[in-house]
Amino acid sequence: MAAPLHARQLYRFYRSGEEETLALKGVSLAVESGEIVAVTGPSGSGKSTLLACLAGMDDPDGGSVHVAGSRISHQPEPVRARLRSRRIGMLFQNGNLLEHLTVAGNVVVAQRLAGRRAARDPGALLSALGIADRDRAYPSQLSGGELARAGLAVALANTPAVVLADEPTGELDSTTEHRILELLAETAHDGTAVVVASHSPAVSAFAHRTVRLDDGKVCE
Numbered sequence: 001m002a003a004p005l006h007a008r009q010l011y012r013f014y015r016s017g018e019e020e021t022l023a024l025k026g027v028s029l030a031v032e033s034g035e036i037v038a039v040t041g042p043s044g045s046g047k048s049t050l051l052a053c054l055a056g057m058d059d060p061d062g063g064s065v066h067v068a069g070s071r072i073s074h075q076p077e078p079v080r081a082r083l084r085s086r087r088i089g090m091l092f093q094n095g096n097l098l099e100h101l102t103v104a105g106n107v108v109v110a111q112r113l114a115g116r117r118a119a120r121d122p123g124a125l126l127s128a129l130g131i132a133d134r135d136r137a138y139p140s141q142l143s144g145g146e147l148a149r150a151g152l153a154v155a156l157a158n159t160p161a162v163v164l165a166d167e168p169t170g171e172l173d174s175t176t177e178h179r180i181l182e183l184l185a186e187t188a189h190d191g192t193a194v195v196v197a198s199h200s201p202a203v204s205a206f207a208h209r210t211v212r213l214d215d216g217k218v219c220e
């Protein structure tokens with residue numbers, strides 16, 4: 001079976017004014033079901049650009065990205081958005097949560113967008129993440145650790161084939177970071193392909209494999 005996440009020879013070119021940046025220079029990456037891959041590298045090496053291309057939030061100028069057997073790159077935005085809502089869980093440090101909805105409301109919206117209303121009881125998901133008692137709280141009322149867990153609940157609401165996390169533990173204390181990594185490990189154990197971009201050595205230590213970027217290229 002093909003890997004749930006497959007990126008081939010990604011190039012991404014930015015121009016702002018006179019400045020030209022080649023943020024990705026032929027990056028390839030395949031992540032298997034159940035595998036956790038850490039993406040590390042210095043600031044500006046292309047980690048966020050790579051994750052944005054993998055998620056179909058950004059489109060590479062060259063190369064291709066396939067998610068769960070479907071091409072997400074070089075597709076019209078509605079096609080990318082649909083694949084994203086159905087097949088990808090995205091986790092970002094500051095939020096994949098809608099501020100005007102409660103934690104439970106955020107999970108339900110993510111499930112409806114995925115067309116999977118009955119897929120998993122939101123209460124059970126929040127329980128598994130240890131925040132069942134915060135289901136009626138709004139994001140602004142949550143602690144950093146609770147926010148991270150709520151973000152993970154939203155990322156997992158659509159039972160994704162692929163989870164993409166960009167610095168998900170950046171501002172968390174080490175205990176909470178550890179718990180979030182454990183939860184990602186459980187997600188992988190259930191068959192999801194997980195990619196985590198991070199500066200944190202703890203993330204590399206827990207991943208099955210680390211891909212190091214430098215100046216838009218994978219270091220061999």
Ligand SMILES: Nc1ncnc2c1ncn2[C@@H]1O[C@H](COP(=O)(O)OP(=O)(O)OP(=O)(O)O)[C@@H](O)[C@H]1O
Nearest residue numbers: 014015016021023042043044045046047048049050
């Ligand atoms: N929208 C944009 N317009 C112009 N240049 C950009 C844009 N986004 C990223 N870049 C440039 O592309 C390069 C890669 O940036 P990127 O944010 O992917 O790196 P990163 O490894 O995630 O960095 P950090 O660890 O600091 O978040 C950098 O040189 C950055 O300045």
